[in-house]
Amino acid sequence: xxxxxxxxxxxxxxxxxxxNFSRHYGDRYLTSNVQIxxxxxxxxxxxxxxxxxxxxxKGVRIMSFGVLYDFTGxxxxxxxxxxxxxxxxxxxxxxxxxxxxxxxxLLIGHNPARPTDSSSTFDTIFNAIxxxxxxxPVQIFGGHSHIRDFAVxxxxxxxxxxxxxxxxxxxLSMSGLNSSTYRGCANPAGVPNPTTPxxxxxxxxxxxxxxxxxxxxxxxxxxxxxxxxxxxxxEYHARGSQVSTFDTxxxxxxxxxxxxxxxxxxxxxxxxxAPQTYCISCAPFLSNGSIYTxxxxxxxxxxxxKTRATVPRLIILNTGSVRFDLVKGPFTYDDSFxxxxxTDAFQYIxxxxxxxxxxxxxxxxxxxxxxxxxxxxxxxxxxxxLPDQDACIDPxxxxxxxGVLKRSSGRIVRRQTSAVTPGYTTSDDFxxxxxxTVHSAIPHYRTPNDFQANGSFPTNxxxxxxxxxxxxxxxxxxxxxxxxxxxxxxSTADVSYYLPKTFTTNSYLPxxxxxxxxxQANVPNCPVGLGVGYNDTATN
Numbered sequence: 001x002x003x004x005x006x007x008x009x010x011x012x013x014x015x016x017x018x019x020n021f022s023r024h025y026g027d028r029y030l031t032s033n034v035q036i037x038x039x040x041x042x043x044x045x046x047x048x049x050x051x052x053x054x055x056x057x058k059g060v061r062i063m064s065f066g067v068l069y070d071f072t073g074x075x076x077x078x079x080x081x082x083x084x085x086x087x088x089x090x091x092x093x094x095x096x097x098x099x100x101x102x103x104x105x106l107l108i109g110h111n112p113a114r115p116t117d118s119s120s121t122f123d124t125i126f127n128a129i130x131x132x133x134x135x136x137p138v139q140i141f142g143g144h145s146h147i148r149d150f151a152v153x154x155x156x157x158x159x160x161x162x163x164x165x166x167x168x169x170x171x172l173s174m175s176g177l178n179s180s181t182y183r184g185c186a187n188p189a190g191v192p193n194p195t196t197p198x199x200x201x202x203x204x205x206x207x208x209x210x211x212x213x214x215x216x217x218x219x220x221x222x223x224x225x226x227x228x229x230x231x232x233x234x235e236y237h238a239r240g241s242q243v244s245t246f247d248t249x250x251x252x253x254x255x256x257x258x259x260x261x262x263x264x265x266x267x268x269x270x271x272x273x274a275p276q277t278y279c280i281s282c283a284p285f286l287s288n289g290s291i292y293t294x295x296x297x298x299x300x301x302x303x304x305x306k307t308r309a310t311v312p313r314l315i316i317l318n319t320g321s322v323r324f325d326l327v328k329g330p331f332t333y334d335d336s337f338x339x340x341x342x343t344d345a346f347q348y349i350x351x352x353x354x355x356x357x358x359x360x361x362x363x364x365x366x367x368x369x370x371x372x373x374x375x376x377x378x379x380x381x382x383x384x385x386l387p388d389q390d391a392c393i394d395p396x397x398x399x400x401x402x403g404v405l406k407r408s409s410g411r412i413v414r415r416q417t418s419a420v421t422p423g424y425t426t427s428d429d430f431x432x433x434x435x436x437t438v439h440s441a442i443p444h445y446r447t448p449n450d451f452q453a454n455g456s457f458p459t460n461x462x463x464x465x466x467x468x469x470x471x472x473x474x475x476x477x478x479x480x481x482x483x484x485x486x487x488x489x490x491s492t493a494d495v496s497y498y499l500p501k502t503f504t505t506n507s508y509l510p511x512x513x514x515x516x517x518x519x520q521a522n523v524p525n526c527p528v529g530l531g532v533g534y535n536d537t538a539t540n
Contacts, residue, residue, distance in 0.1 A: 002066030003031045003047055004110035004144070008074035014047075015077065022048040030066025030108065032092070033081040044079055051095045053102075058184035060177065063095060064106035069119050069144060083121035087128035096132040103179040105129055105138040113142030113161035114151045115211060123211060126153055130212040137177060137220060141170075148226045148435070150428035154213035155198045158429075160224055165324075168424070169227040171436075176219035194221040200429040226426055227436040267334035272513030273526035274335075277536035279325040284445050289536075291326055291339070292319070292451045298512035299453035303346055303470060305498050312464035313348075314357050315453045316364070316471040316479065321505045328529025328536045331519070336510045344472040344505045348498035349483075349490055352469040356488040360469065363482035365448040422533020442533040450475070470498050472505065 007017045018036045022029045029048035038045045052064045070082045086092055107125060115123035122140055129138055140159035142149075148168055149161040162170025175186060175194045187193045198220060227233050235246050262268055276289070283289030286296070299315045324338045423439030426432065458464060471479045476495055483490050513519045529536035 001025055001029050002108050002110065003029075003034050003068055005068065005071045005073065008034070008071065008078050008080070011075045011077035014075060018047050027052050030064060032065045032067045033083065033086045034068055035079045035081070037077055047078070050091050053095070053098065053100055055181070059181040060179055061101050061103045061181060062106050063098070063100075063102045063104075064108065065092075065095075065125065067107065067109040067111055067121060067125055069109070069111040069121050083124040087125060092128070093132075096129060101180075102133065102136055103177060103182070105133070105136060107138060107140040107159075109140075109142060110144045111142050112145040113140060113149050113159035114145075115153065115159075117145055119144070122159060123153075126157065127210070127212045130154075130214070134212075135214045135216045137218075139172070139174070141172075148424055148426040148428070150224045150430055150434060152198045152200050152429040153211055155218035156214045156220055158198050158222055158224075162226065163424070166229050169229050169233070171223075171225040171227060173223045175221050178219065192223070194223040196222050196430060198222055201431045222430075224428075224430060224434055225436050226424065226434050228423065233436065262334070267332065269333040270330055270524055270526075271333070271336070271510045272331050272516065272519035273522045274326050274328050274331045274513075275518045275521070277326070277328045277529045277532060277534065279532050280319075280322060281444050281447060282325070282442050282532055285447050286451075291322060292447070294326075295322065295509065296451065296453040297516075298509050300455045301515060302508045302511045303453075303499065303503075304455065305348075305468075308350075308468060310456055311351075311468050312354075312456045312458070312466075313454065313468040313470050314360075315346075315455065316361055316450055316469070316475070317452075317505065318364075318450050318472065318475050319447045320449075321472065321474070325532050327531055328527065330526040330528075331510075331513045333510070336506055339509060340505045342474075342505055344474040345501045346470055346498045346503065347473045347476055347495050348468050348470040349494045350468055350496075351466045352483075352488065352490075354464050354467050356483060356486050357467050357469045359486040360479055360482045361450055361452045363485055364450040364475070364478055367449065367478065367482075422531070440533070468498070473497075 003017065006013075008014050014036055018038075022031070025048070027049045030050070030052060031046055031048040032050050034047050035044040036047050037043070048066070050065075053062070054064070055061050067083060067086070068080055071080045074080055081089075107122060109122065111122055112120035113122065114120060115126070120142070122142060126138060126140075129136070135156065138153070138157040140151075140153070140157065142159055142161045145161065146164035147161060148163045148170075149159075151159045153159065158172075160170050160172050162168045173194050197218065227237070231246075238246060278289060278291035278294050280291055286293050295317075299317070303313075303315050321340055321342055321344060323341060326335065326339050420438055420440050422442045423437065424435050425439055425441040426434050428434055454467075469479070469483075476492075480490055480492065480495070
């Protein structure tokens with residue numbers, strides 16, 4: 001196991017990871033380039049172990065590292081050592097040049113698998129390994145970029161990345177490893193064996209990455225698979241599984257514990273019924289199926305300062321405050337966190353000339369994407385929810401479970417359905433056959449940095465002379481810069497909170513759900529849609 005960036009934004013979480021999580025997992029928790037200040041020793045120490053040399057039960061001798069990408073948004077409690085610096089440190093060089101025999105290097109990290117990704121540092125570590133061990137196999141498991149991907153570095157090195165949000169279970173197998181101590185079966189009977197050498201078969205090349213490749217031929221063969229993370233997938237691949245026998249006593253107990261906790265936290269409280277499916281990117285921005293369409297309606301209806309209710313207002317939010325799709329069906333307290341978990345509050349500048357205010361949104365969308373710098377207030381709601389990278393959810397890509405042709409008896413074969421459903425359609429360095437379940441592609445449309453709603457505009461269609469310019473405190477600095485850019489010289493002294501700080505980005509959609517007639521029409525018996533990628537849009 002290894003560390004990610006979301007353990008490091010907030011010092012309290014970083015220390016929780018250091019004092020409890022890392023110590024529980026011991027030398028299995030690798031943080032090769034992440035240190036934390038230890039108040040007890042008054043010095044920086046590694047959160048986990050820098051590396052681990054171990055031998056598998058079947059005799060494979062492995063040297064492993066866990067490397068976070070060059071993250072810079074951490075609190076001052078921790079340090080992230082850049083990969084280019086890490087590979088020159090004494091401990092790393094000693095690990096590379098150990099006299100212990102190494103059959104394979106294992107690299108894991110919250111770090112994009114593809115070396116051409118601008119934030120990936122695996123190429124730096126790979127090249128350092130190749131400089132010392134030009135022909136030792138290297139296997140990489142990456143993350144962070146939220147995609148399914150498989151990249152070939154050279155004929156003895158591949159990298160697997162298994163999606164996001166627990167939507168995907170990645171599977172990798174390899175054979176042909178040259179080890180004098182391996183005691184396992186070379187080609188196990190009764191299951192498909194790897195058949196593909198580490199060579200790219202399509203145009204998703206790593207060619208622009210400056211990689212030092214091995215100098216000898218390879219006998220290694222690989223296979224990879226991306227499994228949809230749901231019960232049907234696991235039942236299908238489990239040996240001898242049937243629905244009645246798939247559950248275990250421990251699994252049922254865990255499920256019951258989760259269910260009880262959800263009720264204790266009131267996460268199942270129903271606010272309303274989402275009348276259709278709204279998504280972040282599967283429909284054109286501000287179209288009928290776009291989540292930003294319903295959010296602009298919700299903002300207009302709920303973000304109202306009662307003392308200024310008659311004053312026209314423009315309300316600007318960053319699209320990054322919206323973290324997941326909203327599927328037709330019950331909209332609960334839990335769903336409010338899935339859609340928008342952060343607690344950014346609404347600030348404003350009063351009586352801004354309309355001709356200046358209306359230029360702010362285009363200026364923001366022409367600029368850089370607003371990156372979140374987390375503080376403890378981002379987790380300040382009463383029932384904390386992690387941000388998107390840490391949210392372990394099973395998104396309802398499809399609610400249709402019909403058409404499974406057969407169940408396997410532990411064979412790693414591709415799961416087929418009689419009706420192709422919307423979902424992942426992955427292309428990687430091995431081609432397009434990696435998805436375990438065949439899906440039709442879900443469309444993807446770009447979204448801008450920010451979006452805007454308005455309220456209390458003149459009913460005759462005319463434009464107001466002045467407006468209250470309302471925006472999230474998270475983007476306040478960007479809004480002020482945009483105003484200055486159009487000649488309106490406002491400062492932080494002109495900014496105040498439009499609503500109480502307790503009314504946040506996690507508040508307005510639940511309030512709207514309780515008010516909107518179409519969201520209340522079927523409560524408590526909400527019709528449930530098929531999911532993202534289906535035509536679940538409401539007809540007017």
